[in-house]
Amino acid sequence: MDLEEAFQVVGQFGSYQRRTVAVLVLTQVYMACQSMLIVLVGSTPEYRIDQKDDVPLSQQELVQHVTFTEDMDTIVTEWFLVKNQAYKVSLAGSLFFAGLLIGNMVFGPLSDKIGRRPVYLTGLFFGVVFGYITAVSPSFEVFALSRFLVGLMNGGIGLVCFVLTQEFVGKPYWAMTGTLNSVTFAIGIALVGVLGYFVQPWRSLAMAANTPGVLIFLLSLSLPESPRWLYAQGQTEKAEEVLRFMARRNGSPANSLMLQRVRAAKLGGTDNKDMGVLQLAIHPVLRIRTMVLMYVWYACSLVYYGLTLGSGATSGNRYVNISMSGLVELPAYPICMYFISKQWAGRRKSLSGFLCLAGSACLCTMFISENPGRLVDVTSLALLGKLMVSAAFNIIYVYTAELYPTVIRNAGLGACAMSCRVGGILAPFIPSMRTLHASMPFTVFCLSGLSAGGLGLLLPETLNRPSAETLDDLGSPRHVRVLESIALLYDDDKRKSNHK
Incomplete structure (x- = not known):
């Protein structure tokens, strides 16, 4: 079995x-x-700084x-x-x-x-x-x-x-x-x-x-x-x-x-060398998937951690804001679980939809003044964006695991997580862009979410499809299959001509 x-x-x-x-x-x-x-x-x-002029002070001063x-x-x-x-x-x-x-x-x-x-x-x-x-x-x-x-x-x-x-x-x-x-x-x-x-x-x-x-x-x-x-x-x-x-x-x-x-060599393909990080760039199917997934992971991380780490700097009690930043994620998970299990939505459309909604929520903050007394303020829109990107982040973990075969799953997840961490490295500095303009952080989050949502539509759907265990299970990408079909038709015509 x-x-x-x-x-x-x-x-x-x-x-x-x-x-x-x-x-x-x-x-x-x-x-x-x-x-x-x-x-x-x-x-x-x-x-407060007890200083009469604006001369920069050393650490000791x-x-x-x-x-x-x-x-x-x-x-x-x-x-x-x-x-x-x-x-x-x-x-x-x-x-x-x-x-x-x-x-x-x-x-x-x-x-x-x-x-x-x-x-x-x-x-x-x-x-x-x-x-x-x-x-x-x-x-x-x-x-x-x-x-x-x-x-x-x-x-x-x-x-x-x-x-x-x-x-x-x-x-x-x-x-x-x-x-x-x-x-x-x-x-x-x-x-x-x-x-x-x-x-x-x-x-x-x-x-x-x-x-x-x-x-x-x-x-x-x-x-x-x-x-x-x-x-x-x-x-x-x-x-x-x-x-x-x-x-x-x-x-x-x-x-x-x-x-x-089944021998380990067969599980990895025709040779043991097929197993490794290099296959993410060599294999025609994995190369395209990895490029798209790496950007989507990067955008998810940048928006998620940017909104999370910036929660302590928004108006209100910092401890309440941090706790709310975590609690607001909880409704996202049953929502995304519902969507990714439906045939009409699946993994791909749900991922793109939530990323675009997160970017749109960040876009709306640019038109709202930061006033805690309002029904809809910057903090509430930021929390809405956090809810949406949390759903997308959850989907991308599940989705990526399904897109890679077992023999290279961790390597694939590692490459995607690597780009994810690049977003995490940049995230602590994004809230400080407020010094340039109050809307700059949310502009970055908006563009990242919308672009990643569009690219996510290039990925294949995995709902109700068997998981790949080997590289051979991936088959050929669509454009390769088309070329192979054309080549077969050409060979058939050539054989018929020779026969005549």
């Missing part, structure tokens, strides 16, 4: 898989805490002349990151996303080669270690380096964690498990706002935000390797062992479970 038939015997989403997925999606809460930490620990309180009038304990107040030093707060946030970028590039292909489980556990362990270094950093330089290293580890565990939640269950449940990842990340953002309200000193907040990672790591030690990865590597017997173990935990008899014996 093949893998999908085996999951029907084992249970596509049995009790054991539910517990396993629950542990994996909890990792998203930890990642959300790390992603949003800079919003609170980097908050700039009200301050700032310490003598700056007085903070708001009672807050952040990295800004500890290291006086104001005026010409204020860029360091955005820099620390960008370094985290730069770490995510490199982590996606390194750990994605690595997990395709050595396995999902060792990469996930190693990244989670060192992510927690570096997270505690953040809390005890003696200087900004150490703080910034620790944020980069935490991002590096998070880049690996986030990608592998998502893939594992897909590969432990049957394909009909991929959309649901993918959505659970997004839901728990949104809950994590909301919890950061609550945690920041009750834990004020930034070092204590960093310690508290990192501690859930310890519990998640201990729970993850019992996780098995992905049976889909084992099968794709030709380790059929080990894949059968994992599937039988899952079946016993689900209460399903599967002693006679036998998978088709």
Whole structure:
């Protein structure tokens, strides 16, 4: 039997898989805490500078002349990151996303080669270690380096964690498990706002935000390797062992479970060299998909994190705004789940539609004055845009996993996540474009959302279609099939002419 038939015997989403997925999606809460930490620990309180002229002050002079009038304990107040030093707060946030970028590039292909489980556990362990270094950093330089290293580890565990939640269950449940990842990340953002309200000193907040990672790591030690990865590597017997173990935990008899014996080389194509990141550029189908997906991921990340990281700077209570920024995502997931499961909408149209709606919401902010007393203000439109782009972000995770075959799925997700992190690196600096013009940040978000929504229509639909396990399952792109048909017709005519 093949893998999908085996999951029907084992249970596509049995009790054991539910517990396993629950542990994996909890990792998203930890990642959300790390992603949003800079919003609170980097908050700039009200301050005044006792200076008669406008001559730029050095770091030592700032310490003598700056007085903070708001009672807050952040990295800004500890290291006086104001005026010409204020860029360091955005820099620390960008370094985290730069770490995510490199982590996606390194750990994605690595997990395709050595396995999902060792990469996930190693990244989670060192992510927690570096997270505690953040809390005890003696200087900004150490703080910034620790944020980069935490991002590096998070880049690996986030990608592998998502893939594992897909590969432990049957394909009909991929959309649901993918959505659970997004839901728990949104809950994590909301919890950061609550945690920041009750834990004020930034070092204590960093310690508290990192501690859930310890519990998640201990729970993850019992996780098995992905049976889909084992099968794709030709380790059929080990894949059968994992599937039988899952079946016993689900209460399903599967002693006679036998998978088709297929060599790893055949799974990857005609040769082992077919497996690798290089195939994303060489393979005619994967090349087009990857180019489009990389831009869509970039736009989703730029708009999502730009609106999220900018939530603390909008009018109103910063803790309420951060929590609302997370909670507003929750309605997006049942909405997008409804649309992507309908034949008339599917993955492709739903993705493009939500991205265009997010861009349109950001466009509308340019015509509304920032007045909290109005029924429709900039903050509410920004939250609407966040809801729409959250739905698109959730779809693109599920959609991308379905567009890539198993043998190169992590490499494909890694390449897309790499462009996603480029958007994340730029996102902390976009809200600061308000100094040029109040509408500049939303102009960037608007153009990004609308352009990505248009490009998304170039992708094929995957709803109710079997997932590809090998590169050969992808077939040929449409223009190649047309050329092949023309060539066959030409050969037939030539043979007929010769026969005559």
